[in-house]
Amino acid sequence: MYKKLRIAGMMSGTSMDSLDCCICDIQINKKNMILDFKIIDKMIFPFSQETIDEIRSCVYNDSNCLDRLDIYLGKIFLNLSQKFISQFKVDYISIHGQTVIHIDKVKSIQLGNPKFLNEFFKVPIIYNFREKDIKNGGNGAPLAPFLDWLILKEHKKNYLTINLGGISNISFIAKKGSIESVYGFDVGPGMSLIDEYTNLKWGERFDKDARFSLNGVINHKLLNYLMKTSFILKPPPKSTGRNDFGVKFVKEVGKIFPNVNPKDILRTFVNFTSKAIKLNIEKYILQYHKIDKIIVSGGGINHPLLISDLKKDLDFKFEDILDYGVHSKFKECLLMIVLGYARINEIPSNIPNVTGSGKNIVLGDIYES
Structure with missing residues:
Protein backbone atom coordinates (compact mmCIF):
# COMPACT_ATOMS: atom_id res chain seq x y z
CA MET A 1 0.00 0.00 0.00
CA TYR A 2 1.11 3.51 -0.69
CA LYS A 3 1.04 5.78 2.37
CA LYS A 4 -2.25 7.41 3.35
CA LEU A 5 -2.07 11.19 2.92
CA ARG A 6 -4.24 14.22 3.53
CA ILE A 7 -4.14 16.49 0.49
CA ALA A 8 -5.87 19.78 -0.33
CA GLY A 9 -6.95 20.01 -3.96
CA MET A 10 -7.61 23.26 -5.81
CA MET A 11 -9.26 23.60 -9.21
CA SER A 12 -10.06 26.57 -11.41
CA GLY A 13 -11.55 25.31 -14.66
CA THR A 14 -12.41 26.60 -18.11
CA SER A 15 -15.56 28.24 -16.73
CA MET A 16 -13.18 30.79 -15.14
CA ASP A 17 -15.63 31.63 -12.36
CA SER A 18 -14.36 30.14 -9.09
CA LEU A 19 -11.70 28.30 -7.14
CA ASP A 20 -12.96 24.93 -5.92
CA CYS A 21 -11.18 23.45 -2.91
CA CYS A 22 -11.51 20.17 -1.07
CA ILE A 23 -9.63 18.33 1.65
CA CYS A 24 -9.27 14.60 1.18
CA ASP A 25 -7.72 11.60 2.87
CA ILE A 26 -6.43 9.37 0.08
CA GLN A 27 -4.65 6.07 -0.36
CA ILE A 28 -4.07 3.85 -3.39
CA ASN A 29 -3.33 0.13 -3.18
CA LYS A 30 -0.01 -0.37 -4.94
CA LYS A 31 -0.87 -3.93 -6.00
CA ASN A 32 -4.28 -3.48 -7.61
CA MET A 33 -4.59 0.33 -7.89
CA ILE A 34 -7.79 0.42 -5.84
CA LEU A 35 -8.53 3.97 -4.75
CA ASP A 36 -9.66 4.69 -1.19
CA PHE A 37 -10.62 8.27 -0.44
CA LYS A 38 -12.70 10.33 1.93
CA ILE A 39 -13.54 13.96 1.25
CA ILE A 40 -13.26 15.71 4.62
CA ASP A 41 -14.55 19.12 3.58
CA LYS A 42 -15.09 21.20 0.47
CA MET A 43 -15.68 24.82 -0.44
CA ILE A 44 -16.32 26.97 -3.51
CA PHE A 45 -14.75 30.42 -3.65
CA PRO A 46 -16.35 32.54 -6.41
CA PHE A 47 -13.96 34.86 -8.19
CA SER A 48 -14.56 38.58 -7.94
CA GLN A 49 -15.49 40.38 -11.13
CA GLU A 50 -12.01 41.93 -11.10
CA THR A 51 -10.39 38.48 -11.09
CA ILE A 52 -12.70 37.22 -13.84
CA ASP A 53 -11.86 40.29 -15.95
CA GLU A 54 -8.13 39.75 -15.39
CA ILE A 55 -8.38 36.11 -16.53
CA ARG A 56 -10.57 36.89 -19.53
CA SER A 57 -8.27 39.68 -20.63
CA CYS A 58 -5.33 37.29 -20.59
CA VAL A 59 -7.20 34.52 -22.39
CA TYR A 60 -8.63 36.71 -25.13
CA ASN A 61 -6.62 39.90 -25.47
CA ASP A 62 -3.32 40.39 -23.67
CA SER A 63 -0.49 38.17 -24.86
CA ASN A 64 1.94 39.85 -22.45
CA CYS A 65 -0.09 38.99 -19.35
CA LEU A 66 1.42 35.66 -18.35
CA ASP A 67 4.02 36.61 -15.76
CA ARG A 68 1.82 39.25 -14.16
CA LEU A 69 -1.27 37.04 -14.01
CA ASP A 70 0.75 34.11 -12.68
CA ILE A 71 1.72 36.17 -9.63
CA TYR A 72 -1.72 37.74 -9.30
CA LEU A 73 -3.53 34.39 -9.31
CA GLY A 74 -0.97 32.82 -6.98
CA LYS A 75 -1.87 35.47 -4.43
CA ILE A 76 -5.61 35.17 -5.13
CA PHE A 77 -5.54 31.38 -4.64
CA LEU A 78 -3.88 31.87 -1.25
CA ASN A 79 -6.17 34.69 -0.15
CA LEU A 80 -9.29 32.73 -1.02
CA SER A 81 -8.23 29.43 0.48
CA GLN A 82 -6.02 30.19 3.47
CA LYS A 83 -8.73 30.33 6.15
CA PHE A 84 -10.37 27.16 4.82
CA ILE A 85 -7.23 25.06 4.43
CA SER A 86 -5.78 26.34 7.72
CA GLN A 87 -8.47 24.37 9.57
CA PHE A 88 -6.74 21.13 8.54
CA LYS A 89 -3.26 19.70 8.79
CA VAL A 90 -2.51 18.76 5.20
CA ASP A 91 0.54 16.94 3.88
CA TYR A 92 0.45 18.48 0.41
CA ILE A 93 -1.55 20.92 -1.71
CA SER A 94 -2.25 20.00 -5.33
CA ILE A 95 -3.34 22.77 -7.72
CA HIS A 96 -4.33 22.86 -11.36
CA GLY A 97 -3.98 26.57 -11.98
CA GLN A 98 -6.03 28.63 -14.41
CA THR A 99 -5.69 27.57 -18.04
CA VAL A 100 -5.13 30.59 -20.27
CA ILE A 101 -3.71 28.85 -23.36
CA HIS A 102 -4.21 25.32 -24.62
CA ILE A 103 -3.05 24.19 -28.06
CA ASP A 104 -2.97 20.46 -28.85
CA LYS A 105 0.55 19.01 -28.81
CA VAL A 106 2.07 22.51 -28.62
CA LYS A 107 1.52 24.05 -25.19
CA SER A 108 -0.87 24.28 -22.27
CA ILE A 109 -0.35 27.09 -19.79
CA GLN A 110 -1.91 27.14 -16.33
CA LEU A 111 -1.27 30.15 -14.09
CA GLY A 112 -1.23 30.57 -10.33
CA ASN A 113 2.31 30.68 -8.94
CA PRO A 114 2.64 28.00 -6.23
CA LYS A 115 5.22 29.85 -4.13
CA PHE A 116 2.63 31.84 -2.16
CA LEU A 117 0.77 28.72 -1.01
CA ASN A 118 4.08 27.06 -0.16
CA GLU A 119 5.37 30.03 1.85
CA PHE A 120 2.17 30.28 3.90
CA PHE A 121 1.32 26.63 4.52
CA LYS A 122 4.89 25.27 4.62
CA VAL A 123 3.96 22.14 2.63
CA PRO A 124 4.99 21.05 -0.88
CA ILE A 125 2.75 22.20 -3.74
CA ILE A 126 2.13 19.87 -6.69
CA TYR A 127 1.30 21.64 -9.94
CA ASN A 128 1.97 21.80 -13.73
CA PHE A 129 0.27 18.54 -14.67
CA ARG A 130 0.18 18.91 -18.46
CA GLU A 131 3.66 19.91 -19.64
CA LYS A 132 5.40 16.52 -19.48
CA ASP A 133 2.67 14.82 -21.51
CA ILE A 134 2.99 17.46 -24.24
CA LYS A 135 6.78 17.14 -24.27
CA ASN A 136 6.29 13.43 -24.97
CA GLY A 137 4.00 14.01 -27.96
CA GLY A 138 0.67 14.13 -26.16
CA ASN A 139 -2.07 16.75 -25.97
CA GLY A 140 -1.73 17.26 -22.22
CA ALA A 141 -5.46 16.65 -21.89
CA PRO A 142 -7.88 15.42 -20.85
CA LEU A 143 -6.66 14.34 -17.43
CA LYS A 317 -30.88 7.37 -18.23
CA PHE A 318 -28.08 9.30 -16.54
CA GLU A 319 -26.50 8.30 -13.24
CA ASP A 320 -25.30 10.72 -10.57
CA ILE A 321 -21.57 10.76 -9.82
CA LEU A 322 -22.59 11.29 -6.18
CA ASP A 323 -23.62 7.62 -6.11
CA TYR A 324 -19.91 6.86 -6.51
CA GLY A 325 -18.83 9.10 -3.65
CA VAL A 326 -18.02 12.23 -5.62
CA HIS A 327 -19.93 15.51 -5.63
CA SER A 328 -20.23 16.70 -9.24
CA LYS A 329 -18.89 20.18 -8.59
CA PHE A 330 -15.80 18.79 -6.86
CA LYS A 331 -14.89 15.97 -9.22
CA GLU A 332 -12.08 17.94 -10.85
CA CYS A 333 -10.90 19.06 -7.42
CA LEU A 334 -10.64 15.38 -6.45
CA LEU A 335 -8.81 14.80 -9.73
CA MET A 336 -6.14 17.26 -8.60
CA ILE A 337 -5.77 15.35 -5.34
CA VAL A 338 -5.45 12.02 -7.18
CA LEU A 339 -2.90 13.45 -9.63
CA GLY A 340 -0.98 14.99 -6.75
CA TYR A 341 -0.95 11.68 -4.89
CA ALA A 342 0.23 9.94 -8.06
CA ARG A 343 3.08 12.45 -8.43
CA ILE A 344 4.21 11.96 -4.83
CA ASN A 345 4.28 8.19 -5.28
CA GLU A 346 5.74 8.21 -8.81
CA ILE A 347 2.60 6.64 -10.33
CA PRO A 348 2.15 7.33 -14.08
CA SER A 349 -1.16 9.19 -14.45
CA ASN A 350 -1.42 10.13 -18.09
CA ILE A 351 -3.06 7.59 -20.40
CA PRO A 352 -1.34 7.43 -23.83
CA ASN A 353 -4.53 6.09 -25.38
CA VAL A 354 -6.23 9.32 -24.25
CA THR A 355 -3.64 12.04 -24.78
CA GLY A 356 -1.64 10.55 -27.63
CA SER A 357 1.57 10.63 -25.59
CA GLY A 358 4.37 8.30 -26.56
CA LYS A 359 4.60 6.73 -23.11
CA ASN A 360 3.21 6.53 -19.57
CA ILE A 361 4.41 9.50 -17.55
CA VAL A 362 4.40 10.65 -13.93
CA LEU A 363 2.69 14.02 -14.28
CA GLY A 364 3.28 17.17 -12.28
CA ASP A 365 6.07 19.11 -10.59
CA ILE A 366 6.65 19.68 -6.88
CA TYR A 367 7.36 23.17 -5.55
CA GLU A 368 8.99 23.48 -2.15
CA SER A 369 11.25 26.17 -0.84
Missing part, protein backbone atom coordinates in the same frame (compact mmCIF):
# COMPACT_ATOMS: atom_id res chain seq x y z
CA ALA A 144 -9.99 13.17 -15.96
CA PRO A 145 -10.00 9.63 -17.48
CA PHE A 146 -7.37 8.56 -14.94
CA LEU A 147 -9.73 9.41 -12.06
CA ASP A 148 -12.70 7.90 -13.90
CA TRP A 149 -10.77 4.66 -14.30
CA LEU A 150 -9.80 4.52 -10.62
CA ILE A 151 -13.39 5.11 -9.48
CA LEU A 152 -15.20 2.85 -11.95
CA LYS A 153 -12.88 0.00 -12.91
CA GLU A 154 -14.15 -2.34 -10.19
CA HIS A 155 -17.85 -1.99 -11.06
CA LYS A 156 -17.89 -4.57 -13.88
CA LYS A 157 -19.91 -2.42 -16.26
CA ASN A 158 -19.03 -0.43 -19.37
CA TYR A 159 -19.20 3.20 -18.24
CA LEU A 160 -19.29 6.41 -20.21
CA THR A 161 -18.67 9.61 -18.28
CA ILE A 162 -19.54 13.04 -19.63
CA ASN A 163 -18.05 16.09 -17.97
CA LEU A 164 -19.81 19.37 -18.73
CA GLY A 165 -17.37 22.08 -17.71
CA GLY A 166 -16.52 25.02 -19.92
CA ILE A 167 -15.38 22.32 -22.35
CA SER A 168 -17.10 18.93 -22.55
CA ASN A 169 -15.09 15.73 -22.41
CA ILE A 170 -15.90 12.05 -22.20
CA SER A 171 -14.28 8.91 -20.82
CA PHE A 172 -15.04 5.29 -21.62
CA ILE A 173 -14.15 2.78 -18.91
CA ALA A 174 -14.50 -0.83 -20.01
CA LYS A 175 -15.72 -3.39 -17.49
CA LYS A 176 -12.55 -5.46 -17.73
CA GLY A 177 -10.86 -2.64 -15.86
CA SER A 178 -7.60 -2.37 -17.82
CA ILE A 179 -6.19 1.15 -18.01
CA GLU A 180 -5.06 0.36 -21.56
CA SER A 181 -8.72 0.01 -22.56
CA VAL A 182 -9.62 3.53 -21.39
CA TYR A 183 -10.64 6.08 -24.00
CA GLY A 184 -11.19 9.76 -23.37
CA PHE A 185 -11.10 13.05 -25.22
CA ASP A 186 -12.51 16.55 -25.37
CA VAL A 187 -15.64 16.68 -27.48
CA GLY A 188 -16.12 20.44 -27.90
CA PRO A 189 -17.98 23.13 -25.98
CA GLY A 190 -19.57 22.39 -22.62
CA MET A 191 -20.90 25.61 -21.13
CA SER A 192 -18.37 27.88 -22.86
CA LEU A 193 -20.48 29.03 -25.83
CA ILE A 194 -23.65 29.29 -23.73
CA ASP A 195 -21.88 31.38 -21.09
CA GLU A 196 -19.97 33.56 -23.54
CA TYR A 197 -23.04 34.38 -25.62
CA THR A 198 -25.18 35.07 -22.55
CA ASN A 199 -22.52 37.47 -21.29
CA LEU A 200 -22.14 39.12 -24.70
CA LYS A 201 -25.86 39.72 -25.27
CA TRP A 202 -27.36 40.17 -21.81
CA GLY A 203 -24.42 40.95 -19.55
CA GLU A 204 -25.07 37.89 -17.39
CA ARG A 205 -22.29 35.45 -16.48
CA PHE A 206 -24.41 32.41 -17.32
CA ASP A 207 -27.83 31.35 -18.60
CA LYS A 208 -29.23 30.59 -15.13
CA ASP A 209 -32.02 28.00 -15.27
CA ALA A 210 -31.98 28.42 -19.08
CA ARG A 211 -33.89 31.69 -18.64
CA PHE A 212 -32.80 33.02 -22.05
CA SER A 213 -32.39 29.85 -24.11
CA LEU A 214 -35.81 28.49 -23.12
CA ASN A 215 -37.34 31.42 -25.00
CA GLY A 216 -35.51 30.58 -28.22
CA VAL A 217 -35.96 27.99 -30.94
CA ILE A 218 -33.32 25.93 -32.72
CA ASN A 219 -32.17 27.47 -35.99
CA HIS A 220 -31.34 24.45 -38.13
CA LYS A 221 -29.33 26.37 -40.70
CA LEU A 222 -27.09 27.62 -37.89
CA LEU A 223 -27.00 24.17 -36.29
CA ASN A 224 -25.85 22.59 -39.55
CA TYR A 225 -23.13 25.22 -39.83
CA LEU A 226 -21.94 24.57 -36.26
CA MET A 227 -21.88 20.80 -36.74
CA LYS A 228 -19.30 21.27 -39.49
CA THR A 229 -16.82 22.80 -37.02
CA SER A 230 -13.53 21.03 -37.71
CA PHE A 231 -12.78 20.10 -34.08
CA ILE A 232 -16.14 18.36 -33.66
CA LEU A 233 -15.38 16.12 -36.65
CA LYS A 234 -11.74 15.53 -35.73
CA PRO A 235 -10.90 12.00 -34.52
CA PRO A 236 -9.35 11.52 -31.06
CA PRO A 237 -7.00 11.94 -29.35
CA LYS A 238 -7.99 15.60 -29.19
CA SER A 239 -8.35 18.40 -26.67
CA THR A 240 -9.49 22.00 -26.83
CA GLY A 241 -10.23 25.14 -24.84
CA ARG A 242 -11.64 28.63 -24.99
CA ASN A 243 -9.09 29.51 -27.63
CA ASP A 244 -11.33 27.44 -29.93
CA PHE A 245 -14.73 27.73 -28.24
CA GLY A 246 -14.83 31.14 -26.64
CA VAL A 247 -15.80 34.73 -27.26
CA LYS A 248 -14.14 34.83 -30.71
CA PHE A 249 -16.27 31.86 -31.81
CA VAL A 250 -19.59 33.38 -30.69
CA LYS A 251 -18.77 36.77 -32.23
CA GLU A 252 -17.95 35.10 -35.53
CA VAL A 253 -21.29 33.27 -35.48
CA GLY A 254 -23.05 36.58 -34.84
CA LYS A 255 -21.37 38.08 -37.92
CA ILE A 256 -22.28 35.16 -40.17
CA PHE A 257 -25.89 34.97 -38.91
CA PRO A 258 -26.72 38.63 -38.18
CA ASN A 259 -30.47 38.26 -38.68
CA VAL A 260 -31.05 35.37 -36.29
CA ASN A 261 -32.76 36.25 -33.01
CA PRO A 262 -30.18 36.19 -30.15
CA LYS A 263 -32.31 33.83 -28.07
CA ASP A 264 -32.52 31.48 -31.07
CA ILE A 265 -28.73 31.59 -31.40
CA LEU A 266 -28.36 30.74 -27.71
CA ARG A 267 -30.92 27.93 -27.99
CA THR A 268 -28.96 26.57 -30.95
CA PHE A 269 -25.69 26.74 -29.03
CA VAL A 270 -27.30 24.59 -26.33
CA ASN A 271 -28.46 22.02 -28.85
CA PHE A 272 -25.14 22.12 -30.69
CA THR A 273 -23.33 21.29 -27.44
CA SER A 274 -25.56 18.23 -27.02
CA LYS A 275 -25.40 17.17 -30.66
CA ALA A 276 -21.58 17.41 -30.71
CA ILE A 277 -21.41 15.08 -27.72
CA LYS A 278 -23.84 12.67 -29.37
CA LEU A 279 -21.91 12.61 -32.65
CA ASN A 280 -18.59 11.86 -30.94
CA ILE A 281 -20.05 9.13 -28.75
CA GLU A 282 -21.69 7.44 -31.71
CA LYS A 283 -18.68 7.76 -33.99
CA TYR A 284 -15.83 6.93 -31.62
CA ILE A 285 -17.35 4.87 -28.78
CA LEU A 286 -20.56 3.12 -29.80
CA GLN A 287 -19.08 1.84 -33.04
CA TYR A 288 -16.75 -0.32 -30.97
CA HIS A 289 -18.28 -0.74 -27.51
CA LYS A 290 -21.56 -1.25 -25.70
CA ILE A 291 -22.35 1.34 -23.03
CA ASP A 292 -24.08 0.08 -19.89
CA LYS A 293 -24.17 3.27 -17.82
CA ILE A 294 -23.65 7.00 -18.38
CA ILE A 295 -22.56 9.38 -15.62
CA VAL A 296 -22.83 13.13 -16.20
CA SER A 297 -21.00 15.68 -14.05
CA GLY A 298 -19.72 19.25 -14.13
CA GLY A 299 -21.39 22.64 -13.90
CA GLY A 300 -23.48 21.95 -17.00
CA ILE A 301 -25.69 19.53 -15.08
CA ASN A 302 -27.37 22.64 -13.65
CA HIS A 303 -28.52 23.82 -17.10
CA PRO A 304 -31.92 22.15 -17.47
CA LEU A 305 -32.23 22.62 -21.22
CA LEU A 306 -28.80 21.17 -21.99
CA ILE A 307 -29.53 18.12 -19.83
CA SER A 308 -32.94 17.73 -21.49
CA ASP A 309 -31.31 17.85 -24.94
CA LEU A 310 -28.67 15.33 -23.91
CA LYS A 311 -31.24 12.88 -22.57
CA LYS A 312 -33.21 13.09 -25.82
CA ASP A 313 -30.13 12.85 -28.05
CA LEU A 314 -28.51 9.96 -26.19
CA ASP A 315 -31.76 8.22 -25.19
CA PHE A 316 -30.18 7.06 -21.94
